[in-house]
Amino acid sequence: GIQVEQSPPDLILQEGANSTLRCNFSDSVNNLQWFHQNPWGQLINLFYIPSGTKQNGRLSATTVATERYSLLYISSSQTTDSGVYFCAAQWGQGGSEKLVFGKGTKLTVNP
Amino acid sequence: ETGVTQTPRHLVMGMTNKKSLKCEQHLGHNAMYWYKQSAKKPLELMFVYNFKEQTENNSVPSRFSPECPNSSHLFLHLHTLQPEDSALYLCASSQARNTEAFFGQGTRLTVV
Numbered sequence: 001g002i003q004v005e006q007s008p009p010d011l012i013l014q015e016g017a018n019s020t021l022r023c024n025f026s027d028s029v030n031n032l033q034w035f036h037q038n039p040w041g042q043l044i045n046l047f048y049i050p051s052g053t054k055q056n057g058r059l060s061a062t063t064v065a066t067e068r069y070s071l072l073y074i075s076s077s078q079t080t081d082s083g084v085y086f087c088a089a090q091w092g093q094g095g096s097e098k099l100v101f102g103k104g105t106k107l108t109v110n111p
Numbered sequence: 112e113t114g115v116t117q118t119p120r121h122l123v124m125g126m127t128n129k130k131s132l133k134c135e136q137h138l139g140h141n142a143m144y145w146y147k148q149s150a151k152k153p154l155e156l157m158f159v160y161n162f163k164e165q166t167e168n169n170s171v172p173s174r175f176s177p178e179c180p181n182s183s184h185l186f187l188h189l190h191t192l193q194p195e196d197s198a199l200y201l202c203a204s205s206q207a208r209n210t211e212a213f214f215g216q217g218t219r220l221t222v223v
Contacts, residue, residue, distance in 0.1 A: 033211060041148075042215075045113070045213060095161075099144075
C-alpha cells in the first residue's frame with residue numbers, strides 16, 4: 001500500500017515565526033488533505049488539495065502530485081496554531097479507495 | 112463544527128462490558144468511516160460504509176462490530192475489549208469514497 005511520511009515529526013517555534021511542513025507519498029494519489037488536530041482530538045480540515053496551491057489566511061498549501069509531495073506553510077504563527085498537523089492521501093480505485101494518514105507533525109508555538 | 116457528531120466524548124468500560132459508540136452526520140454524505148488513533152501511531156482505518164453497505168473491514172477483531180442503519184448514522188458496538196483497545200475512535204464522512212472527508216470530535220475510550 002501507499003506510504004505517507006511527514007516531516008519534521010516535531011517543530012517548536014516562537015510566535016510570529018514562519019514554518020513549512022512536508023508530506024511525501026509513495027504512490028499516485030487521488031487527492032490529499034491537510035488536517036489540524038486540536039488538543040481535544042478534533043480533526044479540523046485545512047485543505048483539500050490534490051494538486052496546485054491554495055491559501056486560507058495565514059496558511060497555504062501546495063501539492064506537486066507528479067513529484068509526490070505536499071507542503072503546508074504557516075506564516076506569522078500564533079500559539080493557537082499549536083497541535084498536530086496531519087496529511088492524508090486518498091489512494092486506490094474501484095471501490096477500494098482509502099484515506100491513509102501520515103504520523104503527523106507536532107507543532108508547538110511559544111509566546 | 113464539522114457536521115459530524117460523535118457520542119459519547121469519553122467512555123470508560125470494563126473488559127466484560129458492552130457499549131456502543133454513535134456517529135451522526137448532517138452533511139448528506141453517502142460514505143462513513145471508523146478510524147482508530149492510538150498513541151504514537153498513525154490513524155488506522157477500521158471500517159468503511161458506502162450507501163449503508165460495508166465495503167471495507169481492515170482486519171478488525173470481531174469484538175468491534177459496526178452498524179450503519181442509514182446513511183446518516185454509524186455505530187460501533189464494543190464487547191469484551193482489551194486494555195490495548197484504549198484509543199481515540201474517530202468517525203468521518205464524505206460525499207463519496209474519493210472526496211473530502213470530515214471528522215467528528217472523537218470518542219476517547221479507556222478499557223480497564
